Amino acid sequence: MSVGRVLRPALIALLLALVLRPGWFEPVFAPLAPEGGPVIYERASLLSLSLSHLGLVAAASLVATIVAVGLAIFVTRPAGAAFRPLSRTIANIGQTFPPVAVLALAVPALGFGAGPTLVALFLYGLLPIFENALTGLSTLPPAVTEAARGIGLSRWQRLLRVELPLALPVTLTGIRLSVVIALGTATIGSTVAARTLGEVIIAGLLTNNTAYVLQGGLIVGLFAVLIYDGMVQIEQRLARRMGA
């Protein structure tokens, strides 16, 4: 914990500096750039790329969360119970599909740009959230659901006040998995012309400029690690509150 307390602000500061003041790092990256070549990526502002990257991930994860939790609720009601084995099978099979392949396969259908990236992020993001929400909703302690029924809560009230709050921690874990995968897949999205931080890495790979590769890689890596860490913190806080 104490390591985290020192490391976390340091990493956040490093990330902010890399995104907002890339010029500061010129001496660090200079030895990696080709001779006479540019050291700092200037074709687009790193801030706008970061915002576009995070925006794609946030939009796709938000929609994926709503749809996945909705589907999980549907298959745990009597009306949707017939679809439960099938939905399990789809979630199992779907997760073996490589994210890159999903992205590449979305291109022929949707063309280049942010569209296929959003769709790939959404489709792939559904699976972990659905799987975890389903686990959360179908492993509720029977005593609790009995009690909720006993005090006369309607089906709708039981769902909103008892089942969903109890399933929240497991669902959040699913959302975290999905966001982490989405951050990675969005990076690759720049190969299909979506505006994301992957652009910096790809530009570096294409021009043999390792300085770009390292810059882009560090920024994306730091974003992922910090967002992951932040979500773990939220989950832990929630678990503590629910345990208390």
Add this chain to the structure above:
Amino acid sequence: MTGWARAGAGLSAPGVLFALLGCGALLVPFMTLAANRIVAGEGVMVWSLDGRAGALAVIAGLALGLPLRPAWLRLIGAMLGLAGLLWLLVQGAPGLLDGAGEYARVSPAAGFWCLLVVLMLLMADALAQMSPGAAMRGVLLLAVGGALALILGSGALSDLSVMQEHAARRDAFMREAVRHLGLAFGSLAAAALIGFPLGVLCHRRPELRGTVLPVLSFLQTIPSLAMFGLMIPLLGWVGDAVPGAQAIGIAGIGFAPAFLALVLYSLLPVVGNTVAGLAATPPAALEAARGMGMTAGQRLIRVELPLGLPVILTGLRIVLVQNIGLAVIAGLIGGGGFGTFVFQGLNQTATDLILLGALPTVALALSAAIAMDILVDLTRRTPRDSR
């Protein structure tokens, strides 16, 4: 209960959904005909193709999927439908190409892909209903793989654009396939060699576990492209600084950085599942082993390992499926593999070249997942069956 509800009870709800989706998909263009490999093609409907009988087989297959029972009939329905799809491709492609020009290309279109997904789901649903044992699933996997190999090998589909892309780079395809397998399985082996002892150590020393597992899960978090990219300066430096390193192929781009990135990604599932598998040994079994006077090493090999094997293998399954997919990224840093075709295809906007890279990757990941699941099931059963 009304008659309608009683009739409805005999129907499989997913089966009804498949039938509706399938019939909808029949109204979407089934194939496309394009003037060359780059331009977008024009959609062709099922009923204007040669081999229309295939469509009847698809409809019959979807209908067989409707009743809830027997499950084997639904499985046959799925197979009949898939055979119909194949027939449509085999018969339809030459007819479209006839007189369409030297560079014309035919490809399966949205209708085909939707029907393929729907019929595969019907098959999966029927199989889930039958819940076949490990041996049966193994036979099925081999049969499907064999049938696929026969169909592709027979040349019946050679008129399709993706097969023409393959024919144009037969040698490269073989080379990249071997590369891809080498990356995926090689990194799995390396990760097992490193991760397994590390997992045993972590199991023995809780304080080590407290540092190693969080570090590994952070590594896992780093986006793949960033990880592959970060390996480039690192290995480039090693290649320059360590004498002899370049001679064994360690350099900034190519196989080495891709391989190392995959190994780093693989460590968490291997170490984490090894720790979880060893920790799941029932205390009574450990007590008994201790009572029999086994040393720590004997306990590990004779008791903890066999009991933890299914969980450890599950970790290897995660790694294998994950690495088959991630190895695609190697194509971007000159590491080879199917990704080479995917990214070439994206650059040339040649859809079928993308498919040539993506489809084998998906098929490989899917069969690896099924095969590993079978293996996990087998190890889970053995201790119980043999007392």
